Amino acid sequence: MILVTGGAGFIGANFVLDWFRQSDEPVVNVDKLTYAGNYGTLKPLHDNPRHVFARVDICDRTALxxxxxxxxxxxxxxxxxxxxxxxxxxxxxxFVQTNVIGTFTLLEAARQHWSTLDAAGQAAFRFLHVSTDEVFGSLSAADQPFSETTPYAPNSPYSASKAGSDHLVRAWHHTYGMPTLTTNCSNNYGPYQFPEKLIPLMIANALAGEPLPVYGDGQNVRDWLYVGDHCSAIREVLARGRVGETYNVGGWNEKKNLEVVHTLCDLLDQSRPKAAGSYRDQITYVKDRPGHDRRYAIDARKLERELGWKPAETFETGLAKTVRWYLDNQHWVDEVASGDYRKWVETNYARRA
Incomplete structure (x- = not known):
């Protein structure tokens, strides 16, 4: 049996659903069900006895x-x-509470469990920590992509809290000998993503006839990774990754934000055309976020070299699948677009209009 935290969120839920498509091994799925955790995403597993769901906060040591x-x-x-x-x-x-204190609490609970295993069980045990490329900071146009040895330089409270969690995982391996693994991924996209992130937000706003808010000049660059590819990479790292190592997971798809929005609009123009004009007509530029990193890029060659992993999707094929999924699953979007979510979107973008 494996234990998954955050398994009702975007990446975690995709991982759990993919896991059961490929394995009979049971999963204990631990999620607090905050605004971004949606138990409805796991509906295909509600009657599966091998899927044990526990509504637990990872800061709750007793429950863990x-x-x-x-x-x-x-x-x-x-x-x-x-x-x-x-x-x-x-x-x-x-962010400090969940990402730093929560990771510390989980590490300690896992270490206590690990210490009770026999020698073979301890050697086989793994603690795989899923992190982000944002811990490395921002790149210029001429800089080489982030590698596993790039110094940390987080620029937002989010990335700083994730950097802190990465350092804790590293320390628990080197101090206590816990068999840990860390992955740092680029921007994920795909089914079941909460509609505050760029791609699902643009799809939802486009279909609703609302403005498509682009930060600043829209020239910020991100590497885009289809969530199904990310899940396959995590399975490979879990199965064959070297203990104590870090692996970067990227899609080899550097795109400017405005380019992403244009491609989305073009796909929607083809799949669900407006009565007149293009969805591009809805694009509007809003005030940039404070400290907005200019460029992220991932060098995923270590993962390919050591484990033979490469993404199966190009940005074009992955985005087409994503648009089709959102068009075919509007009921899911409607269910997650709660009052709290709408208040957040209105507050965030009203400040930037």
Whole structure:
């Protein structure tokens, strides 16, 4: 059995759903179900006895100890995190609490469990920590992509809190000998992404006839990774990654934000054309976020060299699948677009109009 944290969130839920498509091994799915955690995403597993869902905060040590004692997992996959940069700017305390204190609490609960295993169990155990490329800071146009040895230089409360969690995982391996692994991924996109992030927000606003808000000049660059590819990379790292190592996971798809929005508009023009004009007509430029990193890029050659992993999707094929999924699953979007979410979007973008 494996234990997954944040398994009702975007990447975590995709991972759990993919896991059961490829494995019979049971999963203990731990999620606090904050605004971005949606139990409805896991509907295909609601009657699956091999999927055990526990509504637990990773800061709750007593609850975690109970889960470890009851289920005795062979591995922990740690997805749970506050992850939206704008939210971290307006409310950094939640990010420090979940990403730093939560990771510390989970590490200690996992270490306690690991210490009770026999020698073979300890050697086989894994703690896989899922992190972000944002811990490395910002690149100029001429800089080489981030590698696993790039110095940390986080620029937002979000990325600083994730950097802190990365350092804790590293320290627990080097100090206590816990068999840890860390992955640092680029921008994910795909099904079930909460509609505050760029791609699902643009799709939702386009279909609603609302403005498509682009920060600043729209020239900020990100590397885009289809979430299904990310899940496959995590499975490879869990199965064959070297203990104590870090692996960068990227899609080899550097795109400017405005280019992403233009491509989305063109796909929607083809799939669900407006009565008149293009969805591009809805693009509007808003005030940039404070400290907005200019460019991220991932060098994922270590993962390919050591484990043979490469992304299966190009940006074009992955984005086409993503647009089609949102068009075919509007009910899911409607369910997650709660009053709290709408208040957040209105507050965030009203400040930048």
């Amino acid at each position: 100890d109970t889960l470890f004692a009851e289920h005795r997992p062979r591995a922990v996959l740690h997805f749970a995190a506050e992850s939206h940069v704008d939210r971290s700017i307006h409310g950094p305390a939640d």
